[in-house]
Amino acid sequence: MKKGLKRVLATTGVALFGVAALAACGNKSDASKSDSKTIDDLKISFVPSKNPDDITTATKPLESVLKTELKKQGYTVKKVDVTIGTNFEAVGEALASGSADVGYGVPGSTYAMYKDDTDVILTATRAGLNKDSSNAKDWNDGKPTEPTTKQVTSYRSILVTGPSAKGQALAKKINAGEKLTWDDLKDANWGLSSTTSAAGYVYPSLWLNKNFKHNVTDLTHTVTIDSYGSGLARLASGQIDVLPMYADARRDFADAWTTTYGQKESIWAETNVIGVTPAIYNDAILVSKESKIMTSDFKKALATSIKNLAKTDEGKKIIAVYSHEGYKDAKESDYKAEFAAEKLMQDNK
Template sequence: MSKNAKTLAAIVIVVIVAIVAYFGFTHAGAKETSDKTIKDLKIYFVPSKQPDQIVTMTAPLKGLLTKELKKEGYDVKNVDIKVGTSYEAAGEALTSGTADIGFIPGGTYVMYQDGAKVLLTATRAGLNKNSSDPEKWNDGKPTEQTSKQSSKYRSIFIAGPSKKGQELAKKVNAGEKLTWEDINSAKWGLSSTTSSAGYIYPALWLNKNYKKTISDLKSTVTVDSYGSGMARLASGQIDVMPAYGDARRDFASAWTTDYKQPQSIWQETNVIGVSQEIYNDTISVSKKSKTMTPELEKAVSKAFINLAKTDAGKKVIAIYSHEGYEPAQSSNYDGERDAQKVLKNLQK
């Protein structure tokens, strides 16, 4: 082959490579653009507060999240927000892929970890009361938030104004340890079986202190939300309800208005038991979602972390007392896994 022919052949090859590279780039770019257009992003919340209250307070999340994801190159056409009828319903929605993102407790995440992946852990303001001694929660003064952020909390067992609730509180405040007979004589209001504060850790507490489990309790009812549970506690329909550590703060106003109690929640309720510390709620995503990709997961994580730093975002996540988010590892919730193993063994 002559020198000119070789030169011509080299030029042809370069041109062909350039053309292929160009069309390959534009095709990949088109695919990327298409992948970053999200028709519908579905978010599920657990009903730890009144469902209508959650829907109202989280409504601005649609615009806020869309705006944050836009910064990451994603064009989200619609954000659909739903409140599950139970904690399990939210977990099942993630497992089936009918939900893309879920605001769920650690216990629910672990229960449905085959179909859910944890992205973020919520941080909350710490509390000025964090003792494992229930008597120290019962000074009649409000539980106050501190400036220090915390990724953990406790379950407290709140005794209401019923005759039995007051009887148990009197013993605790006198420095007496409650007997199993005391515990078993009360009517308990319990959350769903995947609720960390409302079921799992109370069950561990019963096992640790009395070698008993929830199934051994003579009288229990299931409350579908902490709001409805507090209403039952106020009216005396139940004597004791386990809840997250700052639950009384959240329902202090409703106690005397909606529930029409004559005195404040701090005067009419007492803590009779306190769990070990629990890792905070999660933002998890569905492993079965057709929408979620590793790239979108990173974008969602960044969006929620940034969103929580804005005034508008803080108002939205305040529904769960969240104040911020930090990246989570699955291993953060090994304590929940251990807890659920104990529960399974107790139920055998």
């Protein structure tokens, strides 16, 4: 054999070995995950966007229902461990570390922060609302916000004022067709959700940036709320003047307003909307890239199982705690607007 040909073959052999080595490295994480059809423990962490006690009650039947659906997909799950994060970031951190396999009801803005550590498998669908105007005054007719029959994959954040003197003063300007100024808003008492909450922090900050060239960090008086339920309790008592929330939150807490929070008038009579954000893509169901059980096959089985359980009577009761009515397959690019919003938030810090 000629020396030149030997050199070519030797070089080719090294190259092929290198390709094989790279392929092995690339599959290392997948290879470390169990492809067993038996799962000892599936850990699901729910975000606290609703009252944690309500989530606990609603999700009690989840273990049985999900096990049944996964069994149909060929998987035997011995235990489904459900926890509720102390805040939105806690769920993201649990997914990033692998201490949770699944994040449930995760806002797009939280996903944006943890997209390098997670994969999105599903987006929730909800009933659309009969109010969807960008004009805040249109939400203040004193009538309940009602669901429609149309299923949607996005929602609005609304900035709501309560019965406090400052809250009423802000609402009076809006309902008179006047524009608010930064001076009107900066000294109000605001209740804000955790920094990754789309409806309770990120999009309200974008609204302030667009309309007043300011950020939530420029507000003088803010308090962090751990749930919309506790935020509405503060709004009802006058402890805060403004509370950003998802568009149908008032509907979800209408009964609590006059019972738990002790208000005499309805939530529709005592609250007003002073700002409406652009549409936000619906909650996601995420899986951890660090999870030892989350193989490609199991992700598909899990997504199918969740979609199927959402169609059952028992499943509908479980997911109703988040106002979810169904799920559709999702991909990272669905949340590109949320990624852009998160980048703007980081740039404005």
